Amino acid sequence: MTSVKILYDLQQIDLNIQKEQEALDEISSQLGESEALLKARTELISDQERLAEMEKQQRDAEWEVEDLRGSIAQLNDKLYGGKTKNPKELVNLEKEKDIFKDKLRQKEDNLLDLMAEIETTQGKIKAGSERLKKLEAEWQRExxxxxxxxxxxxxxxxxxxxxxxxxxxxxxxxxxxxxxxVKLRKGQAVVKVAQGRCHGCHLNLSVNEWQRARAGALIQCSSCGRILYLG
Known part of the structure; x- marks a missing residue:
């Protein structure tokens, strides 16, 4: 086997190595969690944290509502329990009760809004969990x-x-x-010769170049510098 033929075979192997390396790099870039999976998990965690915060707010609001109801009950006891006789004091107690009742209505309205938001978030978390589970199953298969x-x-x-x-x-x-x-400079070091032309630069070879290439000598194209090979 001539040295030119060996170089040509080496080039074919190098091209295949390059192709396989590119395929390997592409596979490596796809290994690991995808952006869609990371986004779905991040959104779910964010919703779960938001739900936990709202549930804490709900508990606090329920305690405040109970406190207000207790205060109103105490005022009712003072108003209607027969212990308070002074008209002025009764008027003040009634005003105080009205203030507490207004606060209670506002707290109850806010609590209802919060509970509705909690319910919406719970539904969002359920859907997000199902989506994440599906994405994880697909990701594992991939x-x-x-x-x-x-x-x-x-x-x-x-x-x-x-x-x-x-x-x-x-x-x-x-x-x-x-x-x-030559490979470093031209990318392709060895090129075939057909019909008297270099397939690297597509220019005609001299008679001397053609004869030497035909004889299997290691010769470079005088135009582009690539190694000539008659396959």
Whole structure:
């Protein structure tokens, strides 16, 4: 096997390695929790925290309502229990009771609004929990598939790297250095020759270049510098 043929085969392996590495990078970028899953979990936690805060507010409001009702009951006892006889004091007690009743109505209205908001949030949490559960199930299936694909790609990459090492061992250091140098500058180091043209720059070769390439010599295109190969 000529050195040019070995370089061409090496290039094919390098192209396959690049392709598999890109596939591996793409898989790696998809591993881990998705934005949709993170967003759903964050929103659910936020709603749960909000619910806990509102439930605390509800308990506090219920205690305040009970306190107001107790105060009104005490005022009623003073007003109608027969212990208070002074008309002026009775008027003041009635006014005080009206103030407490207004406060009670406001507290009860606020409590009803809060309870309605709690009910809405509970429904939102239930829907969010179901959505998160569904997303997590889908994510687990996707992660399993990605992990399996990742293992297969890694296996193919390992085989390709072994083949590359075997080929590299057959190439003279200076020839390999030339290949790497052209590859770095041109992307594709070895190009085929067809109908007397370099497939890298698509320009016609000189007669001398054509003859040397045909003989299997290691020759570079005088126009683009790529290594010529007659497959």
């Amino acid at each position: 992660q399993k598939d990605l992990t399996q694909r990742q293992a297969k790609v890694k296996s193919r990459l390992s085989d390709l790297n072994k083949k590359r090492q075997a080929l590299v061992s057959e190439i003279a250091p200076q020839t390999l250095e030339l290949y790497d140098s």
